[in-house]
Amino acid sequence: MTTSTRGTRVPAVLVLEDGRTFRGRAYGAVGATFGEAVFSTGMTGYQETLTDPSYHRQVVVMTAPHVGNTGVNDEDPESSRIWVSGYVVRDPARVPSNWRARRSLDEELREQGVVGISGIDTRALTRHLRERGAMRVGIFSGNALPDEGTMLAEVRQSPEMTGADLSAEVATKETYVVPAIGEKKFTVAAVDLGIKGMTPHRMAERGIEVHVLPATASAEDVYAVGPDGVFFSNGPGDPATADGPVAVMQAVLERGTPLFGICFGNQILGRALGFGTYKLKYGHRGINQPVQDRTTGKVEVTAHNHGFAVDAPLDTVSETPYGRAEVSHVCLNDNVVEGLRLLDRPAFSVQYHPEAAAGPHDAAYLFDRFVSLMEGQRA
């Protein structure tokens, strides 16, 4: 039996790189951990958040005060493990209750060795990150904690997110195939930069057989599967480091194969077209972000998890080496670029999560757009 940290009073302290500290109790595993402090405003979907590989090396602060109420089930994870490097909650569930629950969240965090902290003022912490920006953080728990100066020095020695090249650390090492559900209509090569399980599932539901390839796949590897379309996934780290995937995508654009990218994949399309990427002050993470599809004018409520964004002009069509490109989607909170599309080739991408796990399904139409591009190419 695992022991739970709930109810125990093991002290824990969260130390931000600017020196601000929050004292609480250990939650999950006891020890020390480091990462980039980011906040998520999702009220539900903590299992999907924890297991999203894009959160690798991030310490996630939940703005929802009660976390863990529905425990942990075996159906909702987006990958085979928890990827967040630390977890911060205000008030963990005392008694999880749900018909699918197999265990409690603190047990799961403990079993997977994820250090967390509870009982801190997550509103104050979130406001601090919103004002000062995402920054490095450490969580230290145990009965004998180092002094604050030592903890702060350790936080300041930990790696930054800017310049981090992390896809290969989270992506599959071997190619695997997700079969089409029902009749197979298309084959897609999906470059795994940190893919979430729901993404190939959303394609499989539309008759797509998905060949998920390692992050290091070459253009030859991509074309070896005989793809009708190529997909570039979400993933952790700084898109400025993703030179390999950018070159593969340029080869795909050159050949004119239908192309779709999500999140990291959108940033890679931005770079492939010659745009820059930059770090947002504190990013978008949650499941209720308003995005406008400028091709239809419709506003959709969407799931986000990104700390970087593409720097492309919002109101002009850009000339790129692959023809004309435009910003197709924009975040209505802050006008950040949320999607790109080419006007002369069958390629597009979005910065957010149409696979919507967890999250609203407003953007599921984007998978249908990908299918239409592949149909168009065949016709």
Ligand SMILES: NC(=O)CC[C@H](N)C(=O)O
């Ligand atoms: N979910 C993602 O793909 C995130 C992409 C990138 N790591 C970012 O933070 O912006």
